[in-house]
Amino acid sequence: AQSVSQHNHHVILSEAASLELGCNYSYGGTVNLFWYVQYPGQHLQLLLKYFSGDPLVKGIKGFEAEFIKSKFSFNLRKPSVQWSDTAEYFCAVTPFTGGGNKLTFGTGTQLKVEL
Amino acid sequence: GAVVSQHPSWVICKSGTSVKIECRSLDFQATTMFWYRQFPKQSLMLMATSNEGSKATYEQGVEKDKFLINHASLTLSTLTVTSAHPEDSSFYICSARDSTGSQPQHFGDGTRLSIL
Numbered sequence: 001a002q003s004v005s006q007h008n009h010h011v012i013l014s015e016a017a018s019l020e021l022g023c024n025y026s027y028g029g030t031v032n033l034f035w036y037v038q039y040p041g042q043h044l045q046l047l048l049k050y051f052s053g054d055p056l057v058k059g060i061k062g063f064e065a066e067f068i069k070s071k072f073s074f075n076l077r078k079p080s081v082q083w084s085d086t087a088e089y090f091c092a093v094t095p096f097t098g099g100g101n102k103l104t105f106g107t108g109t110q111l112k113v114e115l
Numbered sequence: 116g117a118v119v120s121q122h123p124s125w126v127i128c129k130s131g132t133s134v135k136i137e138c139r140s141l142d143f144q145a146t147t148m149f150w151y152r153q154f155p156k157q158s159l160m161l162m163a164t165s166n167e168g169s170k171a172t173y174e175q176g177v178e179k180d181k182f183l184i185n186h187a188s189l190t191l192s193t194l195t196v197t198s199a200h201p202e203d204s205s206f207y208i209c210s211a212r213d214s215t216g217s218q219p220q221h222f223g224d225g226t227r228l229s230i231l
Contacts, residue, residue, distance in 0.1 A: 004158075009156075032219070034219070036222075042224065043119070043208075043222045043223055043224040043225065044159075044208070044210075044222040045222075049219075090158065090159070094219060101147065101212055101219045101220065102149070102161060102164065103149075103159075103161070103210075103219060103220060104161075105158040105159045105160075106158055107156075107157060107158040108157075108158055
């Protein structure tokens, strides 16, 4: 079975600072990778996803993530955060084939951006 | 975009009662829906996969008689927490798979269940 590890549970940044949230997964086969964001009081929304091809994927709101297969990592980045990026961020993985699209989530990272 | 509606958003009830939570896909058909449980400061844990017209598939450790799932139509799945107890208090989230879209799942807003 797959598992996902997010190293940072709480991150506090000032506006305009750069962001990198770590995500590592464990699975014996090929995976699809996702980052979801949950703003306060809202449902989970997809930020970006990696299925295949260019390992550097760009998502909404200026976020990007890089899939490094050798490190089993899919870290999320943003060059300059805004106050509105305050939210909880979840990394998730699903097997490339089979698995019924079942998502396995990491424990989440709470990001707080201060003015 | 695809919308999943979950109802109710918050419910408080007495121990021993049963609570039903609805999950609807509003603008697409969902042959598969998923039910998650989220404890404070923890990740979403998949409870079961709900398939339209067939029995749900439960994850290991989830009591199927405790958490009844019904997926009678392509737009509606329900989760009933039977004889709820305080330890069942949690945040329950559903998601629906849009087989025509590029996203694996669209999520509802969640239901905060508090058992007194």
